[in-house]
Amino acid sequence: MDPDTQTLTRAESGRRRSRSSATxxxxxxxxxxxxxxxxxxxxxxxxxxxxxxxxxxxxxxxxxxxxxxxxxxxxxxxxxxxxxxxxxxxxxxxxxxxxxxxxxxxxxxxxxxxxxxxxxxxxxxxxxxxxxxxxxxxxxxxxxxxxxxxxxxxxxxxxxxxxxxxxxxxxxxxxxxxxxxxxxxxxxxxxxxxxxxxxxxxxxxxxxxxxxxxxxxxxxxxxxxxxxxxxxxxxxxxxxxxxxxxxxxxxxxxxxxxxxxxxxxxxxxxxxxxxxxxxxxxxxxxxxxxxxxxxxxxxxxxxxxxxxxxxxxxxxxxxxxxxxxxxxxxxxxxxxxxxxxxxxxxxxxxxxxxxxxxxxxxxxxxxxxxxxxxxxxxxxxxxxxxxxxxxxxxxxxxxxxxxxxxxxxxxxxxxxADDRATDREPSAAATAPSQTADVLDPGADRPALDSLSAELATALTAKSWPELSPSMDSAVAGYERDDATIACSNQVFPGLGSCTWGAADAPHSVAIVGDSISVGYVAMLRALADGSNGQLTVSTLGMYACPFVDFETTNGEASFKRACPGRKGQAIDNIAELKPDVVIVSNTYIPLNKTSDGAPFTPDEYAAGLRPFLERITPNTGKVLLLAPPPAEKDVRECYSPRTGPNACITTVPSRWKAMGKAEAALAAEFGGAWIDSRHLFCVKSKCPAFASGMPIKFDHIHHTEEYSRHIAAGFVALVAQQGIGLAGAQEDGEHE
Structure with a gap:
């Protein structure tokens, strides 16, 4: 880009014979x-x-x-x-x-x-x-x-x-x-x-x-x-x-x-x-x-x-x-x-x-x-x-x-001078004790879900962007998760001791595995552990750009691709060691390409790739929950602007999401587990807003913020309870070794 030097000696233009330096x-x-x-x-x-x-x-x-x-x-x-x-x-x-x-x-x-x-x-x-x-x-x-x-x-x-x-x-x-x-x-x-x-x-x-x-x-x-x-x-x-x-x-x-x-x-x-x-x-x-x-x-x-x-x-x-x-x-x-x-x-x-x-x-x-x-x-x-x-x-x-x-x-x-310092302060809704207190109670199902639905419905009717905390500007400009969560989700796993939260002597345990979608739910599960009165520990075993399926995808950088097979095997070994009451598997539904042929995996191929891993982890846990990702369509980095209304960022549930959910639901039933429909946490009647309850829901097209992840903790427990499963009593239907 440097504009300098439009003229050169004839030597540099290819018209000079070689001469000695002295000459x-x-x-x-x-x-x-x-x-x-x-x-x-x-x-x-x-x-x-x-x-x-x-x-x-x-x-x-x-x-x-x-x-x-x-x-x-x-x-x-x-x-x-x-x-x-x-x-x-x-x-x-x-x-x-x-x-x-x-x-x-x-x-x-x-x-x-x-x-x-x-x-x-x-x-x-x-x-x-x-x-x-x-x-x-x-x-x-x-x-x-x-x-x-x-x-x-x-x-x-x-x-x-x-x-x-x-x-x-x-x-x-x-x-x-x-x-x-x-x-x-x-x-x-x-x-x-x-x-x-x-x-x-x-x-x-x-x-x-x-x-x-x-x-x-x-x-x-x-x-x-x-x-x-x-x-x-x-x-x-x-x-x-x-x-x-x-x-x-x-x-x-x-x-x-x-x-x-x-x-x-x-x-x-x-x-x-x-x-x-x-x-x-x-x-x-x-x-x-x-x-x-x-x-x-x-x-x-x-x-x-x-x-x-x-x-x-x-x-x-x-x-x-x-x-x-x-x-x-x-x-x-x-x-x-x-x-x-x-x-x-x-x-x-x-x-x-x-x-x-x-x-x-x-x-x-x-x-x-x-x-x-x-x-x-x-x-x-x-x-x-x-x-x-x-x-x-x-x-x-x-x-x-x-x-x-x-x-x-x-x-x-x-x-x-405009003093926007409060933009990145955590919202009251995200940190209030009432959001996480006693969230392990299976009886708290309808009130929690009804409250979420009302908040989402209100957001869908908004004509302009409200003040959010963190601000939507900060979310789309380069959102970052908690340092500890990031450390547990990169290529090198720091160990179970660094990636487990909750009381060490808690009688019940949950582990989550999957790709970056599972990482998004970690804040929610940590909120559950913090609000469990010492009854629950949570371990995160997932990794960015590494879907928990028995085939490789072209997702992510080369270093993540190299680390992914080892991290998946390590997660299976960790589950065998932990023997948690519940294992949550959460992967993306977007059509990633398979490394083998470069074609996007289909719902049937995804189910076939997930099945061998479920066969390996099921003997070492009480229940397997397949937790769906947030529906992915509108990217808030693209649709958000303070000059336009929030209607531009309303996502509708794609047909692929529904097909992938159907495949996971069938697979969960096959292994005696449950599929958790995340639409109840993010959408109302197949319409999903970009914010709710004073906070951004997502910071791109598919990943949700930690603030909203913590906010939906009680709603998640309610969804699990509707499947007849209490997170604190996952072993009631049968013990595991």
Whole structure:
């Protein structure tokens, strides 16, 4: 994305024969503008914009990888050329150029975006955007998004309008250390035979090592690897290797260059079509785009008739000129315009995307001319002598930058003054002792269920969003469960001692197993244990992204897939050790794909996969309860907006949910257990609101909040009692060993 360096020496453009370093230092080679690189920038930003706006081409996100290769090539060309010429690198001059190039336009977009977020977003999402802006301003966005476990490929209505700054942050981290690396590289090869070739060989070795690191990081967690610097450095390093090898590439006869250019261009287009999201990206799948870009740069074609080169014409070149500003503006425009269209007739059409692209181009033209280029040509940050020569008029860019920073700070302070600190306080309904006291009493069935039904019915009639605790903004912005629950539900199980709650000498026990749906019910069961007067212990044995069935699914990251079979076996062993009165199994009903054939599992396949596990755990428990998940349809991250009513987030019970419930009910009867219909806890007459009793019910399309999980504890006991089962007396129908 870095707009710097539109001109290169003829050596870097592929037109200079190899020379000794001594000769090179004595004179500065003439420069020539590479229009094809500007065209390549235009192609890259175009792919990114189309992918973000229309999700087409599906792999258009590789435009960022194209930018990385270009940046590595240009920076190394500049730095190594300076070293060859002078024997050193002027670090202060390099960083001054970087700041003048990047920060003014970047800060301007951040300030405008925060202003737009203040006008359109709720307080929780606005505050998150402010923090994203701070991270972007200090070039650590990529680490922030990795830390909060952002899924780049799960874009939606709650996506940060500054999420695209991750790539700029990564590049600036590269620029921070790469000048030092180039100087060290130059000193290592100084005085040796063909030093530039040796430097290129060393850079290639480093690139290979960085690629192996990227492979390991991608395999471990592709969502995190997408953002973090170590998983992306190999792409910039490939560009650096090409820069050092340019004198060798120059030897290729010109007759081959047009064909190579067209083939490499075809490779980039192909990468934009076939590169998959998620697993395998950025390594190894980014190789297709990265190698194609490297070849394009390495063998430039400068035809006498420029129109023969599809990327070397004035129109495309101008898009390349403004590509930095265009990249900065396009994503905030897309997110903010989509929010502005909420509830309007054209919301679900392509109109918001088209409008955002038009606005982004207009803003890019303005910021390129009056911010980016004005600051670049100014004497800002230059030594005092140069500033005096430039004149006072050149101080205007600094005013622009200061105004941007002040705007962002003022908006942040305005939000803080609004004092929304109570948004994350637990609701009274969620923590009141009456919700959990004596919840093991089977006679408390109808009153508890009637109360829940009344609360849900009231929520279904709401015309506007009430004050909730926690706020809906905080729920959709990145909801997190209790730390202890999270620890028990990850790849490595900390042990029964850490994942069991209640009195150690309690006469009765419950264990729950399953995927993330079971994790959602843990808060409910812990509330039961806390309210049981020492009569009940609860153990959680489930794991995120790991359905308790005897087949593997493609759900989750690679590390979770590897851990899942072992965790399921460990849960069965734990049940055999605990011999609990009741085992609750709760899995997702959404159609996850089977690893064996990649097809979604059917209700019959699900029942067939669950049966062997029930056969293994039934001898070691009094009763097995199959607890249905909340019906999944509307995703509150997509449908929620403070500018629209809660009707947009009402879920109806899908037909698949009913089919899966029917299969589980039959299977439960087969093993003498019971199926618990969760609709009574979340819905009224097949309609399920997004909130009830002053709290959000879900924080995405399927997972419910801990606050609501605790709130439904008494209702859950009532449902179990309707099946003739008391949680404190599950062994009454027969003892187990």
């Amino acid at each position: 090179t230092r004595s004179a500065t080679a003439p420069t020539v503008k590479r229009l094809d690189l500007q065209g390549l920038r235009a192609l890259a930003v175009g792919l990114v914009i189309l992918n973000h706006a229309f999700e087409w081409p599906a792999g258009g996100f590789v435009g960022v990888d194209i930018f990385f290769v270009i940046s590595g090539f240009l920076m190394t060309s500049l730095l190594y050329r300076e070293y060859e010429r002078s024997g050193t690198i002027r670090f202060s001059a390099f960083y001054r150029r970087r700041i003048r190039r990047l920060i003014p336009a970047s800060a301007t977009v951040i300030a405008v975006t925060i202003a737009g977020a203040f006008a359109l977003f709720g307080p929780g999402r606005f505050l998150s955007t402010v923090w994203d802006g701070v991270a972007a301003l200090f070039f650590v966005s990529n680490w922030r998004f990795a830390a909060v476990q952002t899924d780049y490929f799960a874009q939606g209505a709650q996506t940060s309008p500054l999420q695209h700054y991750w790539s700029l942050s990564l590049e600036e981290q590269y620029y921070l250390v790469w000048p030092i690396a180039v100087l060290v590289l130059g000193l290592l090869v100084a005085g040796r035979h063909r030093p530039r070739v040796l430097a290129a060989a060393l850079c290639l070795v480093v690139t290979a090592g960085l690629f192996l690191v990227a492979l390991q990081l991608t395999e471990a967690d592709s969502a995190t690897a997408y953002f973090i610097t170590p998983a992306r450095l190999w792409e910039l390093s490939i560009g650096s290797t090409v820069a050092l090898c340019m004198p060798l590439f120059d030897r290729l006869p010109s007759m081959w260059r047009p064909s190579i250019m067209l083939l490499s261009l075809a490779g980039m287009i192909t990468a934009a079509v076939i590169t998959p999201s998620g697993a395998g990206f950025p390594a190894p799948w980014a190789l297709v785009a990265v190698i194609s870009t490297a070849v394009f740069i390495a063998f430039p074609w400068q035809p006498r008739r420029a129109w023969l080169n599809p990327l070397a014409n004035p129109v495309v070149s101008h898009v390349g000129d403004i590509s930095y500003s265009l990249y900065l503006w396009h994503f905030p425009a897309l997110i903010l315009i989509a929010e502005a269209f909420r509830g309007l007739p054209g919301e679900k059409t392509a109109i918001p995307a088209v409008v955002s692209i038009v606005i982004a181009f207009g803003l890019s033209e303005v910021s390129y001319r009056y911010v980016e280029e004005t600051v670049r040509k100014s004497a800002w940050l230059e030594p005092r002598r140069k500033r005096r020569m430039a004149g006072r008029s050149r101080a205007k860019p600094l005013i622009v930058l200061a105004a941007s920073a002040v705007t962002a700070a003022a908006l942040a302070l305005a939000f803080i």
